[in-house]
Amino acid sequence: MFDHDNNTHSAGFNNHRNSGYFNAPRNPGFNNQRNPGTFNAPRNPAPVVRPDAFPLYNRPRCCADRTNNISNIPAENSIVYSARYGQLILGKEIGRGGEGFVYRVAGKRVAKIYRSDTNTVFKYEKLKLLTSRKFNCNGICFPEDILYNEVHEPVGYLMEEAEGVPLSSFALRPIFARNFPRWKKRDLVELCITILKMINYLHNRNIIMGDINLSNILVKDSKTVYFIDVDSFQIQDLPCPVGTLNFTPPELYKFNSFHDVMRNFGNENYSIAVLLFTLMLPGQFPYHQKGGVSDKENIMNYAFPYPLGSIRNSNLPDGPWRFMWSHLPADLKKAFFHTFAYGGEFTKISKRLSAMEWKLLMQKFLYLLDSGKFGEQDEMSEEIYPTRFKKQPDSVIVNCTCCGNETDQKYVDENGVCLDCRRKQSIVSGEPMRRVKRVVSGPRPHSRVNNIIY
Secondary structure, X not given: OOOHHHHOOOOOOOOHHHOOOOOOOOOOOOOEOOEOOOOOOOOOOOOOOOOOOOXXXXXXXXXXXXXXOOOOOOOOOOEEEEOOOEXXXXXXXXXXXXXXXXXXXXOOEEEEEEOOOOOEHHHHHHHHHHOOOOOOOOOEOOOOEEXXXXXXOEEEEEEXXXXXXXXXXXXXXXXXXXXXXXXXXXXXXXXXXHHHHHXXXXXXXXXXXXXXXXXXXXXXXXXXXXXXXXXXXEEOOEOOOOOOHHHOOHHHOOOOOOOOOOOOHHHHHHHHHHHHHHHHOOOOOOOOOOOOOOHXXXXXXXXXXXXXXXXXXXXXXXXXXXXHHHOOOHHHHHHHHHHHOOOOOOOOHHXXXXXXXXXXXXXXXXXHHHOOHHHHHOHHHHOOOOOOOOOOOOEEEEEOOOOOOEEEHHHOXXXXXXXXXXXXXXXXXXXXXXXXXXXXXXXXXXXXXXXXXX
């Protein structure tokens, strides 16, 4: 159960047409990539900082971190000591990573034991801060108590056991389908809302995750999510010492290490936007595109390949992601575009959308999906993996004579073969893909759609 502050600014959601969502003009009339128009969105207040929040710092501790001198690192069947729970026996090892090992203990808790080279003074100080507060947000695996060896040296901490699969598994469709065979787009959107509530809970207490990535968030279902590696979060003047390339905002690439970097909420809001993008387009990051330029260069140049209005980019990646993008609602496309595209209104650190603002957008999207309004326009918009572009006014939908998937008639050749099949045939044969001439006769259309609303 989330603490009550997760509902801050969300009252009055009964009428989605008058609930503070982004009311950008439907046709923004963007002229070029350098001046992508005005979003005209009412911004919501920043998250309310609670009285029990940690103080914010803009500089790290002046002293350098150093490793603790630990005489004995506990392992399976070793005894560790907790001031809160007393003597505990480390059970079976259930996981390991760059920082240490995770063992079962009695009850539904696990123990994280650091390696000798990752057990540092700052880690211990951060654990003392985190265990000094009482948190009430299921799924965030906060340290419950510090663990010591037999000579009272800090060796790790006790935490709630996390369940589920990492978000990184969502990138591979067969694994995703095996784990969540019945999921639709609404489940992904609901998952986004769950994650955003948890991040907002942290931000209300001035806790910055820092290293948001697809490996430290585990998913059991769309409403049950776990944040792990909480001991790396940035608290007070203790930075998050790690980062992940595709989630790092452009302004932080000038640093060779994150050990002395104090992130702010604007930095974090960029990472949140990347995380949401990877969930709306599973398996893809905002700056992945065709061409030989590195992701880092694309991020630094804000080279966002996805279209908005009349803006097009020839580097849009091949594959299903262009279909996924076309089926997103206009508000969400605009929010992503203005966050990632050069000259976008949310590219500046102070202008980026907060977790609360993204939550409002996602709640609106979920309403459209659950009410059936989105599906009325195009049933395929309810699917996670659409096989064609979203229906537009006067679209004529046909079935490809090769793969059988639906596609817009304007994308098939004179033999009724769709764009994807022709691309695959081109790769196999080594022949360049022929441009499609206007189809005079072809497969018989089976549907036409008019009056697109969303």
